[in-house]
Amino acid sequence: MSDWIxxxxxxxxxxxxxxxFDHGGRTYAVxxxxxxxxxxxxxxxxxxVHLCDGLxxxxxIECPKxxxxxxxxxxxxxxxxxxxxLKTWPARVAGGVIQIQV
Structure with missing residues (x-):
């Protein structure tokens, strides 16, 4: 079962x-x-290239390179x-916190 992080x-x-966002040896863009x-x-x-530096x-999202x-x-x-x-991951807002399901 996948967990919300x-x-x-x-x-x-x-x-x-x-x-x-880095978690479990993987880098995500949120x-x-x-x-x-x-x-x-x-x-x-x-x-x-890291997408977190993109627009x-x-x-x-536009890759910065x-x-x-x-x-x-x-x-x-x-x-x-x-x-x-790109691979996508479920994302949500719960109690004002962004969470992803991995």
Missing amino acids: DVCALDDLDDEDVTR YRCGDRVHATDGHCTHER VMDHV HNGRFDIRDGRALGAPACVD
Whole structure:
């Protein structure tokens, strides 16, 4: 069974922002878009650059290195150089805390 893991307070993450979260030997990228939260693998599938340094706009994260773009809602790669989708993880807000299910 998968567990819900606390990431941070919802108020600690600005709207259209991303944070890095490391847990269990894995790096995640956790996003806030309004009152919705999302989680993906923390590295770009193109060259394994940390996505936490990228730009989030309209549910899209842009990798800071080669501008690969992904839809944070489903992990879909949106064009070259990123051609492989990101793995996504269930995310929620419970009691004002962002949680992901791993």
